[in-house]
Structures are given as C-alpha cells and as structure tokens.
Amino acid sequence: MASNSHNEDVRVRDLITEKRAKKSISQIFEKIIPIILFSFALITILTTIGIIYTLLVETIEFFKRVPIWDFFTGTVLRPLSQDPQFGVLPLINGTIISSVIAMLVAGPIGIMAAIYLSEYASDKIRRVLKPMLEVLAGIPTIVYGFFAFTFVTPLIRSIWPDVEATNILSPGIVMGIMIIPMIASLSEDAMSSVPNSIRDGAYALGATRLETTFKVVIPAALSGIIASFILGISRAIGETMIVTIASGSSKNFTFDITESMQTMTAYIVEVAGGDAGAGTTIYYSLYAVAMTLFVFTLLMNLLARYVSRKFREEY
Amino acid sequence: MKLMDPSKMQARMHRRIYQNNILKYIFLLATLFGLVVLATLIIRVLNDGLGWIDFNFLTGRLSNDAERAGIMGAILGTFWLMVVVAPVTLIVGIGTAIFLELYLKKGKAQSFIQTNISNLAGVPSIVYGILGLTIFVRLMDMGNIVLAGGLTLSLLVLPIIIVAAQEAIRAVPSFLTEASYGMGATKWQTIKNIILPAALPGMLTGAILALSRAIGETAPLTVIGIPALIIPFPSGITDKFTALPMQIYYWTLDSSLVAEYANLAAATIVVLLLLLFILNSTAIFIRNKFQQRY
Amino acid sequence: MSISFVTETPKKELPSIHEANKQSNQVVFDTKQLNLWYGDTHALKEVDLLIYEKEITAIIGPSGCGKSTYLKTLNRMVELVPTVKISGNITYKNKDILDRSFKVEELRTLVGMVFQKPNPFPKSIYDNVAYGAKIHGIRNKKILDEIVERSLKGAALWDEVKDRLKENAYGLSGGQQQRLCIARTLAIEPDVILMDEPTSALDPISTSKIEELIQTLKKDYSIIIVTHNMQQAARISDRTAFFLNGEVVEYDKTEKLFSNPNDKRTEDYITGRFG
Numbered sequence: 001m002a003s004n005s006h007n008e009d010v011r012v013r014d015l016i017t018e019k020r021a022k023k024s025i026s027q028i029f030e031k032i033i034p035i036i037l038f039s040f041a042l043i044t045i046l047t048t049i050g051i052i053y054t055l056l057v058e059t060i061e062f063f064k065r066v067p068i069w070d071f072f073t074g075t076v077l078r079p080l081s082q083d084p085q086f087g088v089l090p091l092i093n094g095t096i097i098s099s100v101i102a103m104l105v106a107g108p109i110g111i112m113a114a115i116y117l118s119e120y121a122s123d124k125i126r127r128v129l130k131p132m133l134e135v136l137a138g139i140p141t142i143v144y145g146f147f148a149f150t151f152v153t154p155l156i157r158s159i160w161p162d163v164e165a166t167n168i169l170s171p172g173i174v175m176g177i178m179i180i181p182m183i184a185s186l187s188e189d190a191m192s193s194v195p196n197s198i199r200d201g202a203y204a205l206g207a208t209r210l211e212t213t214f215k216v217v218i219p220a221a222l223s224g225i226i227a228s229f230i231l232g233i234s235r236a237i238g239e240t241m242i243v244t245i246a247s248g249s250s251k252n253f254t255f256d257i258t259e260s261m262q263t264m265t266a267y268i269v270e271v272a273g274g275d276a277g278a279g280t281t282i283y284y285s286l287y288a289v290a291m292t293l294f295v296f297t298l299l300m301n302l303l304a305r306y307v308s309r310k311f312r313e314e315y
Numbered sequence: 316m317k318l319m320d321p322s323k324m325q326a327r328m329h330r331r332i333y334q335n336n337i338l339k340y341i342f343l344l345a346t347l348f349g350l351v352v353l354a355t356l357i358i359r360v361l362n363d364g365l366g367w368i369d370f371n372f373l374t375g376r377l378s379n380d381a382e383r384a385g386i387m388g389a390i391l392g393t394f395w396l397m398v399v400v401a402p403v404t405l406i407v408g409i410g411t412a413i414f415l416e417l418y419l420k421k422g423k424a425q426s427f428i429q430t431n432i433s434n435l436a437g438v439p440s441i442v443y444g445i446l447g448l449t450i451f452v453r454l455m456d457m458g459n460i461v462l463a464g465g466l467t468l469s470l471l472v473l474p475i476i477i478v479a480a481q482e483a484i485r486a487v488p489s490f491l492t493e494a495s496y497g498m499g500a501t502k503w504q505t506i507k508n509i510i511l512p513a514a515l516p517g518m519l520t521g522a523i524l525a526l527s528r529a530i531g532e533t534a535p536l537t538v539i540g541i542p543a544l545i546i547p548f549p550s551g552i553t554d555k556f557t558a559l560p561m562q563i564y565y566w567t568l569d570s571s572l573v574a575e576y577a578n579l580a581a582a583t584i585v586v587l588l589l590l591l592f593i594l595n596s597t598a599i600f601i602r603n604k605f606q607q608r609y
Numbered sequence: 610m611s612i613s614f615v616t617e618t619p620k621k622e623l624p625s626i627h628e629a630n631k632q633s634n635q636v637v638f639d640t641k642q643l644n645l646w647y648g649d650t651h652a653l654k655e656v657d658l659l660i661y662e663k664e665i666t667a668i669i670g671p672s673g674c675g676k677s678t679y680l681k682t683l684n685r686m687v688e689l690v691p692t693v694k695i696s697g698n699i700t701y702k703n704k705d706i707l708d709r710s711f712k713v714e715e716l717r718t719l720v721g722m723v724f725q726k727p728n729p730f731p732k733s734i735y736d737n738v739a740y741g742a743k744i745h746g747i748r749n750k751k752i753l754d755e756i757v758e759r760s761l762k763g764a765a766l767w768d769e770v771k772d773r774l775k776e777n778a779y780g781l782s783g784g785q786q787q788r789l790c791i792a793r794t795l796a797i798e799p800d801v802i803l804m805d806e807p808t809s810a811l812d813p814i815s816t817s818k819i820e821e822l823i824q825t826l827k828k829d830y831s832i833i834i835v836t837h838n839m840q841q842a843a844r845i846s847d848r849t850a851f852f853l854n855g856e857v858v859e860y861d862k863t864e865k866l867f868s869n870p871n872d873k874r875t876e877d878y879i880t881g882r883f884g
Contacts, residue, residue, distance in 0.1 A: 016747070034414070043473070051438065051446050054449040135353060139588075141531070142567075143584050146580055150581075184349075208331050210335040268445070272540065273540065298437070301433075495744075498718070499715065500740075500741075513731060
C-alpha cells in the first residue's frame with residue numbers, strides 16, 4: 001500500500017479507517033439486532049405455550065368439578081339446566097358427522113380435480129383453473145356460513161322436506177366445498193412431483209392416461225394425497241362459523257343428519273357469547289371442549305406430517 | 316405358442332380408450348364444480364345485497380330498522396383492527412423469518428421453532444379466540460377493545476406471513492449476499508441493503524394475504540365477545556368495536572326473525588369481498604411488478 | 610494508497626513476465642499448513658503458499674481440486690458454509706487472519722473479491738459502485754461521486770456508462786457487469802483482489818478486455834486469480850500454483866511452471882493429459 005503517496009486525492013482507505021474507529025455505535029447495533037429478532041421469534045413459542053397453558057389450567061379446574069370419565073363418556077350435554085350434565089359425546093358426534101359429510105364431498109371432488117389438473121389439463125388451462133380454485137379457498141368462512149344457511153339449506157329442503165331449518169347436512173356439504181381447493185391443491189402438488197420418467201414407462205407399454213394415473217401416479221403420490229385428506233379433516237374439525245350458523249345449537253346425541261347438531265367449535269362460540277361468568281362450571285367447560293378440539297386437530301396435523309414424511313417416495 | 320392374444324387385446328383396447336375419455340370429462344366436471352359453486356355464491360350475494368348498498372348503508376349507524384341500518388361502525392372497526400394487525404404481523408413476522416433464515420444455525424432449535432410454526436398454522440382459529448379472551452381481554456384486562464381483537468388476529472395469521480417471508484428470503488440469490496459480504500459488509504448491512512430490498516415484494520405479498528385472512532376471520536372475535544350492537548363509532552385502537560364479519564354473522568343469525576337482515580348480510584358480504592378482492596389484486600400486482608428476475 | 614487506480618486506460622507497454630520476476634516483492638499472504646474440511650470432506654491438505662505483493666498469482670487445477678476454496682479462505686468467505694472447519698495458519702502482512710479477533714469485515718475491505726458469475730446488485734450502476742463506500746460510512750455526495758468515477762475509470766468502464774449511471778446494472782452486458790463488479794471492488798481501495806474464474810462466464814472479447822484490465826491493475830494491487838483456463842494463467846500471471854485434490858503440487862514462476870515443470874502431474878495437467 002503506497003502510504004507515502006504524494007497525491008492529494010480523496011483517500012478512501014483513510015476515510016474507511018477513520019469511520020471504522022467511530023463505528024462503535026453500529027457495532028453495538030450489530031449485536032443488538034439478533035437479540036431483537038430472537039425476541040420476535042420467541043413470540044411464536046410463547047403463543048404455543050400460552051395456548052397449552054391456558055387450556056390446561058382451566059381444563060384441570062373443570063375436571064375437578066366434572067369427573068373426566070363422565071365428560072368423555074357422557075351422551076347428555078345440558079350445561080344450563082338445574083341439574084347440569086357435561087357429556088362431550090354429543091359435540092364429538094356432531095363434529096365427526098359434519099367432518100365426514102364434508103370429506104365425502106371434498107375427498108372425491110378434490111382428488112378428481114387434482115387428477116385433472118395434474119394429469120389431463122394443459123399448462124394453459126391449469127394456469128387459469130388453479131388460481132380460480134384458490135379464490136374459493138380465500139372466501140371467508142362467514143360467507144360460506146351465510147351461503148349454507150340462506151341458500152343450501154333451503155335448496156336441500158325443497159328436495160328433501162324432512163330436513164330441518166338448522167341441520168348438520170347443509171353445513172357439512174358447504175364445509176366440503178370450502179375444503180375442495182385444499183385437497184385439490186395439495187394432492188396436485190404430490191402428483192405433479194412424480195417424475196415424468198415414471199409416467200413414460202407406463203405410456204411406453206401402451207397404458208392410457210387413466211391407467212397411468214391410477215396404477216402409477218396415484219400409488220407413487222399416495223402419501224401426499226393421504227396427508228392432504230388428513231389436513232382436510234383437521235380443517236373440517238376446526239371450522240367454526242359455517243356450523244355455528246347453519247347447524248343450530250341442539251345438543252342431541254343423534255345420527256340423523258337432517259337434524260340440528262352442535263360441534264365442539266359451535267359450543268365454544270355459544271358459551272363464550274353467552275353470559276357465563278368466570279368461575280362457573282359452564283365457563284370451565286369451554287376450556288375442556290377447546291382442549292379436546294385442540295388435541296384432535298394437533299394429532300391430525302402431526303399425523304399428516306408423519307405420513308408425508310414417512311411414506312415419501314424416493315424418486 | 317403366443318401368450319398374448321392380439322385379437323383380445325384389440326377388443327379391450329377400445330374399452331380402455333373409451334373409459335379414459337369419459338373419465339377425463341368427469342375429472343374436468345369435478346374441477347369446475349367448485350367454480351360453479353363460487354359463481355353461484357357470488358351471484359346469490361350480489362342479487363340479495365347489491366340493491367341495499369347505498370350511501371346511507373355505507374356511512375350510516377347500526378339500526379334495528381333494516382331500512383336505516385348502516386355499516387360504518389363495522390367498516391371502522393375492521394379498519395382499526397388492520398391498524399393493529401398490519402404493523403404487528405409485518406414487524407414480528409418478518410423479524411422472525413430473518414432470525415430463522417439468517418441468524419439461527421440449522422439444527423435442533425431451528426427445526427423446533429419451524430415445527431412449532433407449522434403446528435400453529437393448523438390450530439383452529441377459535442382456539443386463538445380463547446387465547447385472546449384469556450390473555451388479552453381478561454388477564455391484561457383490556458376488555459373487548461380493538462387492540463385485544465387485533466393482537467389475537469395477529470397471532471392467528473403470524474404463521475402465514477412468517478412462512479411467506481422465509482420463502483422470499485430463501486429466493487434471494489446467494490451471489491448477491493456473497494458480493495455484499497465480499498465487500499466487507501456486516502451481516503445486518505447485508506440484510507438491510509441487499510436481502511430485504513430483494514425479498515420485500517414476496518414479503519409484502521405474504522403480508523397482504525395474511526391481512527386478508529385476518530379481515531375475514533370471525534370465530535376468534537365471537538369468542539372475545541364482540542357485541543352485536545355498538546352505537547358509537549370506534550375512533551382508536553382502545554375503543555370497543557364491531558367488524559364486518561361480525562356484522563354478517565349477527566345479521567345472518569337474525570335473518571330468520573327479520574327477513575331483510577339476510578339482505579343486509581349479503582350487502583355487507585359484497586363490501587367485505589370487494590375489500591378482499593382489492594387486497595388480493597394488490598398482492599398479485601406487487602408480485603408481478605416488483606419481483607426481480609435474475 | 611491514494612492513486613489506487615489509473616485514471617485513464619493506459620496504452621503504455623505492460624511489463625514483461627521477465628521483468629516481473631526480477632522484482633523482489635514483499636509477501637502479502639503467508640499460508641502455512643492450511644487444512645480445511647467441509648463436514649467430513651478434506652478439501653485442503655497441508656497447503657503452504659507465499660503470495661507476493663503487486664503480482665498476479667494464478668491458481669490452476671481441475672474442478673474440485675480446492676482452488677476456489679483456497680481463494681475464499683483468503684477473505685474468509687469460506688466461513689459462509691456452516692460445516693466448514695479450518696486449521697493451520699494464514700497471515701496477511703504478518704497478521705493472523707484466521708484469528709477470531711481479526712474482524713472479517715476489516716479483512717474483506719483489505720482483500721476484495723470478484724466472483725465467477727458477474728453479480729451486480731439489482732441497483733443502479735452508481736449505487737453498485739458506491740455500495741462499499743456507503744456501508745463503510747462514507748455519506749458525502751461529492752466524495753461518493755468521485756469514488757464512483759475513479760473506480761469506473763479504473764475498471765475501464767467509465768466511458769461506456771458515464772451517461773447512464775442511474776440505470777439498473779442488469780441492463781449491462783455480461784462483460785460490462787463483470788467490469789462493474791471489479792469497479793465495485795476497486796471502490797473500497799483494497800490491497801489484494803481475489804478473482805474466482807472471473808471470465809468463465811464471458812465471451813472471448815469480454816475476456817480479453819478483462820485480462821487487459823487485470824494487467825493494468827497489477828500496478829497497484831496484488832491479484833490472485835483462480836482459473837481453469839491454462840492459457841489465461843500463462844498469459845497474465847507472474848506465478849502459478851497447481852492444485853490437485855486439495856494439495857499444492859507445484860508452485861513456481863509461471864514461465865518456469867509452464868515450460869519446465871518439476872512434477873510429473875503438473876506436466877500431465879498442463880499438457881492436457883487429464884482434467
């Protein structure tokens with residue numbers, strides 16, 4: 001380095017050295033930034049801890065008042081009566097039945113749409129149809145609730161008059177429609193990631209597109225497809241507004257899909273929206289039901305991840 | 316002796332091809348089914364609601380009289396919610412993404428936080444409502460004000476923006492960061508000057524999608540106890556409020572009592588969907604316009 | 610070092626390799642028993658190398674021989690790979706650069722780098738060149754203007770871009786982008802410039818422009834260039850090191866190494882028998 005220079009030009013190196021000496025503030029900054037960012041990342045952890053802690057504490061309080069066995073085996077839910085009973089089975093039943101109806105709609109239609117998009121549609125068509133399906137996924141659930149209550153239910157009743165004004169069938173179907181894009185999109189991803197060389201093998205033997213799809217592509221993409229179904233079920237279990245609006249608040253333990261049933265989520269809305277004071281058994285039942293719901297969906301999500309990891313095909 | 320009989324194969328061939336063609340159209344119909352429902356839904360809502368949208372409806376106060384009812388309170392409530400949700404999610408979400416992608420070393424801690432985030436994304440929104448009710452409304456004693464609702468919704472949509480921001484950061488080519496480090500830039504200088512500008516379009520797109528999710532979310536607000544009728548308009552984040560989806564909820568429920576409420580709900584849905592449409596178009600615009608191609 | 614760059618592209622004759630060899634320059638980098646691992650892969654083995662000031666040192670060898678790794682160790686860019694482990698010793702003008710107390714940011718302002726693929730920032734031409742000065746805290750507009758002009762002149766790019774300094778750098782051709790990257794490096798007035806196959810992504814005309822530029826830069830900078838192109842090494846460098854499987858097989862004056870190599874493997878490589 002020619003430090004003995006006679007030139008009087010700007011000496012960038014000297015300027016840099018000079019600035020560097022003064023840079024202690026920005027050096028502190030450099031150390032503080034990661035700490036601030038870490039505290040942001042901590043919020044996600046705190047959220048999880050917060051959810052588990054609040055649910056757990058109040059649920060334990062609930063089980064001090066209502067035996068855990070009675071809660072999980074009771075078929076009678078009468079929180080507001082003189083002699084309150086807190087059996088959760090009617091809610092679990094309502095949740096399962098609405099989810100099954102939803103999956104009967106979303107499963108076949110979703111997978112068929114995925115097959116079309118992945119195996120049959122041209123690039124051009126796919127680029128038009130996929131975003132349109134995603135619009136369906138972006139509609140707020142409250143809008144679906146309105147749709148179920150004011151359109152689908154009257155439509156069903158005009159065909160099948162036995163169906164009550166609030167029933168589990170209509171919100172089940174509408175939830176299914178809401179879930180179609182999710183299953184279609186995730187299954188399509190799984191099927192698209194099957195390499196073409198595998199398809200080519202089948203085509204070269206003279207297989208049709210259909211045969212290739214069912215005998216080669218779907219078996220290869222099965223783990224992703226199953227995972228999409230499980231996530232769809234989890235979504236249906238956690239869905240709140242559609243069932244709250246369209247299925248009413250009957251706490252009957254029944255399998256009749258023309259009747260009103262309450263799901264776990266709808267019960268939470270009802271109790272939280274009512275005026276159950278803090279400290280009452282009804283108030284604590286809110287947390288016990290929410291805990292059950294949380295565990296249900298968490299298990300589903302973990303299962304979906306396990307399936308897609310464990311059975312992932314190595315191409 | 317031939318094991319394959321050509322004539323039999325030929326006979327089966329037609330059936331196989333026929334099956335393939337039929338099912339192709341069935342698959343197409345299944346794809347279109349969702350879109351038909353979407354169209355029905357939109358037509359239905361427009362049909363019921365469009366006639367009810369006028370100046371008085373958009374600027375008026377709530378009223379039991381369907382003819383006089385307006386949604387200004389709900390619009391303002393949704394606006395103030397966004398005033399809370401947008402900065403909170405943007406700062407915390409992008410900050411978390413930067414920490415996970417650029418500061419935290421790959422390893423157990425990283426995969427733990429990552430797994431936790433994807434689990435949070437799968438927690439039903441109503442459970443967030445209970446968290447908000449317990450922590451913000453009761454424990455911190457905020458009551459059911461905008462801030463409590465906004466923070467609850469922020470926690471709910473945080474995973475969406477974190478994941479989007481992480482993807483945007485990963486998409487920044489390493490040759491840019493290497494060039495910056497190669498000039499003696501520090502980590503934060505490189506993040507601030509090179510990574511953030513390059514990742515910003517992707518981050519903003521994710522933020523807007525998260526925001527539109529928050530705008531339409533109803534379940535957590537019902538749990539927090541947002542009332543049906545609020546006469547004074549909210550004028551800040553510490554006021555009590557109602558929001559557009561809550562308004563739709565109450566009007567839909569009561570439509571069995573007063574038939575016109577269904578129209579009011581539909582009209583409010585039109586407003587809500589329009590808002591979401593604008594937000595999503597903005598997101599697509601940002602993505603297409605500012606995404607740098609290298 | 611204030612006259613860091615020539616302010617106009619010089620037309621004067623370049624010193625011949627013989628002349629360069631006669632100078633007894635000082636040592637810039639002294640590498641002793643350098644070992645480097647990527648996870649379990651032993652990428653550099655017992656590397657000993659002396660790099661001299663104001664010379665062009667070429668590093669040649671087949672792909673995966675560790676030549677780029679060695680280069681990136683000299684400004685510790687190699688540490689961006691999380692699994693990397695280093696042992697041994699490298700001193701830069703008698704300062705141990707592998708020492709934790711030696712700030713990488715400081716090292717990298719002394720030791721600039723030009724990459725294989727031109728990698729300008731998606732910013733204007735001006736902002737690209739001013740970037741280094743700005744991150745080191747220089748905000749004065751007049752000084753920045755001067756730095757930009759001098760650096761672009763030093764990289765023989767000024768005449769081509771002086772009317773469109775505010776335009777995005779991605780509008781330049783590949784060769785211009787690479788000279789912009791050189792200008793960007795010159796702007797912070799480093800001592801040493803590391804070049805990692807700087808012409809491998811360029812066409813022959815751009816390549817010869819850059820080679821010519823490298824020759825003129827030698828006056829003020831010590832340059833270490835990794836190249837897979839042996840003609841390039843022979844054309845422009847004063848000394849050449851031949852790497853093979855993470856080891857230095859031979860290191861000598863370029864003329865000697867190419868005309869009369871000591872090691873059979875060097876001979877095989879430069880005569881094209883492998884690699």
